[in-house]
Amino acid sequence: MQIVRTTLAVAVATIAACGCWTQTVEAADKAKGAGAASLVDETLRREAAEGIDDRAELLKPALVGSRPSPSVYWHSGFLYDPTRRLWLLPEEIQQRAAKDRRLTAYRAFRSTRAASERGRAELARWCEKQNLPDQARAHWTEVLDRAPDDPEARRQLGFVSVNGTWLSQQDVADAQANLAQVDAALARWTPKLENLLAWLQKSNSPARDRALQELAAIKDPDAVPAIESLFCATGGETALLGIELLENMKAAEAASALAWQAVFSPWPLVRSEAAAALRSQRKHDYVPVLLAAMRSPIQARYGLYTSPDGGFLVRRAIYQEGPEGSQLAVLDVARPAVLLPSNKTVMTPMSRQESRELIRRAQIEDQRRQWLNLAIARARAMEQIRQQQAAIAAENLTTASLNTRLGSVLAEATGNAQPASPDEWYSWWYNYNELTSPGQQPTRVTYQAANQPVVAVSQVPTIRYAVSCLVAGTPVWTELGPVPVEQIRVGDRVLACD
Known part of the structure; x- marks a missing residue:
């Protein structure tokens, strides 16, 4: 019991x-x-x-x-x-x-906390200090309902991040134990099945019949990985024999293997036989496996926003629904216009007016070059958007093809024809189990921001004037006679002492 x-x-x-x-x-x-x-x-x-x-x-x-x-x-x-x-x-x-005075204090404190992410987190921390672990866990779970990636809540509930996915420590331990179990099962069953396969290749009828009898007697689910590796992966009659062995096993591991073969085997006949073999299996052993492989199409939205200074921002929002929640990833890439100062220095005796004209022309050139760089950057950003849209469209075609195959297998195995839509099949499965649909699922939101300035180097030089030590009005002897120093121009011949 x-x-x-x-x-x-x-x-x-x-x-x-x-x-x-x-x-x-x-x-x-x-x-x-x-x-x-x-x-x-x-x-x-x-x-x-x-x-x-x-x-x-x-x-x-x-x-x-x-x-x-x-x-x-x-x-x-x-x-x-x-x-x-x-x-x-x-x-x-x-x-x-x-x-229990702690519970009385807990109810009083709970009534003062807001039903927000921050309020629930404060309540959970208070419960931990008061040694109320069940209540603390409940409120950390509330935090995750509002912020699925909250690191403190995940840590307090025992989750770890594995390749961007939050897994409980028990999930990790179960996966490691399952991997070790598969390795041990392969080590135990592979030599036995290789020996029986060798007997099947013999033309001697009694030896072949004996091998078939021994294969038919295998009911241990631990033999499933070896059957898939040695039989189903080879194609032809051997693969069909592997499907037959899995069908006769009547175990959850065998049903899961049949579901995989029905969808992903490279041989159409093997896929067809595996799908037919699923009819004799428990639905709860293979339907969740097939439903978990279904994917909703990726939805993408792009925006390019221009700022007054000519810079721009590219926003990418990628959204995908799933059976246990949705994912929304937003990436903002800012491309501001940045003009670095020139490292040029010009020593010149030109007048202030001439210097201002030089600077004005350099500024016009700076603006022209900056707008040109921004135009090139915008064109490249638009090309990247088009490439990403094409990649997402191709991915959605692959997803639609996979969903069609999964739906076909589900229809063949269960006898229920549904559109190749994850939502339709999820709904059917809830109704089959007489369950109420969970309704709105949580959305996991990730946001990233990057700053990639469009840089140009200014062509405006730093003007350094050749300053004389003589004050204005000081006469300088030229070949035409004395001239005030401020009126001397390039080309005037002056009398100088060597």
């Missing part, structure tokens, strides 16, 4: 002290006597056959006479508190919760 331990809900969790009906989980786990198990089985049998409704009364002897097992506790109406490792009756839970 499978033993179920029900964790207390957050609203009634956190018990203060022991009572007359409490036992430590260590004591409960050690007592699984045959007498108690028999009493539980007999009580459940009578309840089903005779309609009795006093199960707790009938199981009382098992609670009083010996150390009760978890099965006796559970079927007697007790609830398990994993924090204190106690089995408690519902009325005990209510009494102790009413006396």
Whole structure:
């Protein structure tokens, strides 16, 4: 009999002290006597056959006479508190919760916090300080509902980022354990199946028949990876034999392998036989696998916004829906116009007016070059947008093709024809299981910003005038006679002392 331990809900969790009906989980786990198990089985049998409704009364002897097992506790109406490792009756839970000052303070503090991401995070931190782990976990989960990538909430809930995807530590441990199990299974089954394949190649009919009999007798799900590797991956009759072996195994691992072969095998006949073989498998063993492979098309929006100085910003927004939520990635790339100062220095005796004219012409050239650079940058940005749109369109075509194949396999296996749309198949699966659609799913939003200025170097030089040590009005002897120094021009011959 499978033993179920029900964790207390957050609203009634956190018990203060022991009572007359409490036992430590260590004591409960050690007592699984045959007498108690028999009493539980007999009580459940009578309840089903005779309609009795006093199960707790009938199981009382098992609670009083010996150390009760978890099965006796559970079927007697007790609830398990994993924090204190106690089995408690519902009325005990209510009494102790009413006396727990921490819960009273918690409810008061909760009423003062906003229902925002920040407010829920503050509430979760407070619960951690008050040693209320269930409540803290509940409020960190609320934070993730509002901000799926909040690093503090993810860390507090035990998630780690693996290739951009948040996984719980249990997910990582399960994946590692599954990989180790597959490696061990391949090491154990590959030599056996290689030997049987060698016998199949022999023309000797008794040897071939014996090999087929041994293959048909394989029911161990651990053999699935080796069957896929040695049989299904080779094509022809050997691949079809592999499909037959998987079909006869009747295990979740075999159904998952058949689903993969039905979609991705490079041989149409193998895909067709695998899809047909799925009809005899449990839907819950292969439908979730196929639904998880379906993808919604990528939706992309692009914008190019020009600023008054001629610079621009390129915004890319990529959106895709999924069965457990949607993803929105926004990237803003700013391309401001930046003019670096010139490193040129000009020593000149020209007049101020002539210098201003030189600078004006250089500024006009700067502006022309800057606008030209921006025009080139905008053209390149538009070309990148067109290339990305083409790549997304190609990706969506691939997605549509895959969805069509997945939908075809689902229709063949389940006998239900649906459009090749993930939403339609998700809806069918919810209805099949008599579940309510979860409705609006959370959207994971990522935002990145980059600054890539369009740079030009100014052509405006730094003017340094040749300044004389003579004040204005000082006469300078020229070949035409004395001339005020400020009126001397290039080309005038002056008298000088060597």
